[in-house]
Amino acid sequence: MKPNPNAAAPDHRIFLFCDLDGTVSPYGESTGSPEANLIFAKLVQRNEIVLAYVTGRTLASAKEVIITHKLPLPHYLAADVGSTIERVENGAYVPMQNWWTAIGRDWVGATPESILARLTRVPGIRPQEPEVQNTYKVCFYTDYDAQGDVLVNKVQSALLDLRIRSQVLWSRDDVLHVGYLDVMPLGAGKLGAVRWLLSQTGISQERAVFAGDSGNDLPVLASGIRSVMPRNGQESVLKIALATLEKKERGFSKRLYHAKGGFLGLDGNVLGGVLEGLYMHFPQTREWMLG
Numbered sequence: 001m002k003p004n005p006n007a008a009a010p011d012h013r014i015f016l017f018c019d020l021d022g023t024v025s026p027y028g029e030s031t032g033s034p035e036a037n038l039i040f041a042k043l044v045q046r047n048e049i050v051l052a053y054v055t056g057r058t059l060a061s062a063k064e065v066i067i068t069h070k071l072p073l074p075h076y077l078a079a080d081v082g083s084t085i086e087r088v089e090n091g092a093y094v095p096m097q098n099w100w101t102a103i104g105r106d107w108v109g110a111t112p113e114s115i116l117a118r119l120t121r122v123p124g125i126r127p128q129e130p131e132v133q134n135t136y137k138v139c140f141y142t143d144y145d146a147q148g149d150v151l152v153n154k155v156q157s158a159l160l161d162l163r164i165r166s167q168v169l170w171s172r173d174d175v176l177h178v179g180y181l182d183v184m185p186l187g188a189g190k191l192g193a194v195r196w197l198l199s200q201t202g203i204s205q206e207r208a209v210f211a212g213d214s215g216n217d218l219p220v221l222a223s224g225i226r227s228v229m230p231r232n233g234q235e236s237v238l239k240i241a242l243a244t245l246e247k248k249e250r251g252f253s254k255r256l257y258h259a260k261g262g263f264l265g266l267d268g269n270v271l272g273g274v275l276e277g278l279y280m281h282f283p284q285t286r287e288w289m290l291g
Contacts, residue, residue, distance in 0.1 A: 011202050011203045012048070013049065013050050013203055013207065014048060014049055014050070014203075014208070014209065014278075014285070015050045015052070015197070015201065015208040015209070016044070016050065016051050016209050016211070016274075016278065017052045017053075017054050017197075017210040017211065017220070018051070018052070018054065018210075018211045018212075019054060019055055019190075019212040019213060019214070019217055020053055020055040020057060020065055020066075021055070021065075021214075022214065022232060022270060023211050023213045023217075023230055023233075023270060023273075023274060024040075024053065024069075024271055024274065025065050025069045025071060025270070026069070026270060027175060027270075028174065028175035030213075030230075030232040030269055030270055031270065032230075032232075032266070032270030032272045032273070033265075033266040033271075035265075036266050036270070036271035036272040036275060037070075039264065039266075039271075039275060039289050040072070040271050040275060042289065042291075043289050044072045044074075045072070046288055048288065050076075050201065050203065051072065051075050051076075052074050052077070052197060053066070053076075053077050054078040054082060054190050054193055054210070054212075055077075055079055055081075056079075056080070056171070056180070056216050058080055058132055059077065059079040059080065059084055059086065059093075061079075062077060063077070063093070073088055073091065074088060075087065075088055076088065076197055077093060078190070078193040078194075078197070080132075080134055081137060081169065081184065081188075081189060081190060081216050082184075082190040082193035082194075083103070083134060083137040083184050083188045084099070084100075084134060084136075084137075085193055085197070099193075100135065100136065102187060103136055103184075103185040103187045103188040104135075104136065104185070105187075106164060106185035106186045106187055107136065107164050107165075107166070107185050108164075109163075110164045112134070114162065115159070115164075115183060118159060118161070119138075119140070119155060119158055119159070119183070122151075122154050122155055122158050123154075124142055124146055124151055124154075125140040125141070125142050125151060126140055126141050127140055127141075128140060128141055128180075136184055136188055137183070137184050137188070138182070138183040138184075139182045140180070140182075141178055141179065141181075142170065142172075142178075142179030142180065143178075144172055144178055145179075146170075148171075148172070148179065148181075149170075151170055151181060152169075152170050155168045155181065155183065156168050159183070165186040166183055166184065166185060167183075167188070168181065168182070168183050169181070169184070169189065169215070169218075169219070170182075170215065171214055171215025173214075174214075174234065180215075180216070182216070189216075189219055190212070190216060190219060191219040191225075194210060208225055208226060209225075209226045209227065209277065209278055209281050210226070211228045211229070211230070211273070211274040211277060211278075212227070212229065212233070213229055213230055213232060213233035213234060213237075214234050214237060217237065218237050218240060221237065221238075221256055222241040222244040222245060222256075224245065224248060225255070226255055226281045227241075227256045227257070228256070228257045228258075228259060228273060228274060228276070228277020228278065228280070228281070229241075229257070229277075230259050230271075230273025230277075231258070231260065231261055231268035232273070233258070233273075241256055257276075257277045257280045257281065259272070259274075259276045259277055261276070263275065263276035263279060264289065264290075275289060
């Protein structure tokens with residue numbers, strides 16, 4: 001069969017998705033090797049790399065972190081645990097309204113207010129501040145040592161009568177010693193944002209790498225998308241992700257790389273771990289880091 005001359009050429013770029021706190025930017029005692037920042041900044045300037053930050057922070061807070069830590073400007077910023085996405089054009093952030101259209105179908109007939117009202121009587125959760133809530137993310141604080149799976153089940157049960165397609169995520173902050181519980185449309189979250197951005201750019205999932213270190217990164221780390229956890233990542237999250245991958249397919253856990261340190265003389269924490277993992281998945285990137 002002759003090749004179709006009108007067929008689109010495959011996109012050979014690498015789409016690098018990175019969490020912020022503890023993955024790209026220092027957080028608590030996790031600082032990483034300072035020289036990793038220079039290598040990372042050089043790497044993402046290349047045309048072969050598409051960069052997205054995928055964070056639990058609000059858009060405003062994420063942009064502040066990017067400025068404070070002098071991080072490279074991404075091509076895309078997915079914030080609020082992936083419930084909002086903006087692209088960067090000529091140095092300016094532009095909301096991607098079609099993302100809200102896509103995930104809004106899961107919450108037809110429901111509002112943040114109706115969801116909050118339904119969950120006020122669930123013990124062990126308390127609403128976060130109004131400024132961190134949005135149309136498609138309703139979020140709560142929990143105790144740091146709460147039984148996350150138990151809370152998730154209670155919240156999911158309380159939402160049944162609303163007849164919405166939703167997901168409930170629990171994570172905890174080892175620095176602030178607090179738990180977080182987020183309710184979002186089923187198609188949202190970090191995994192939904194990653195898959196949607198891949199579909200929008202036409203880059204294959206096999207050309208994607210995700211880097212994350214904590215609980216709200218788990219859906220992506222355990223999805224089978226090529227991933228990396230920096231050396232400083234949460235051990236409990238790593239164990240769950242590896243076990244989940246092995247249940248899907250024997251040997252599938254190799255899709256998730258846990259940084260060990262030593263690559264390019266870096267300690268494997270934060271950005272050093274991201275670079276190490278990217279190299280392990282795509283060895284050709286080592287030359288790009290050193291070029």
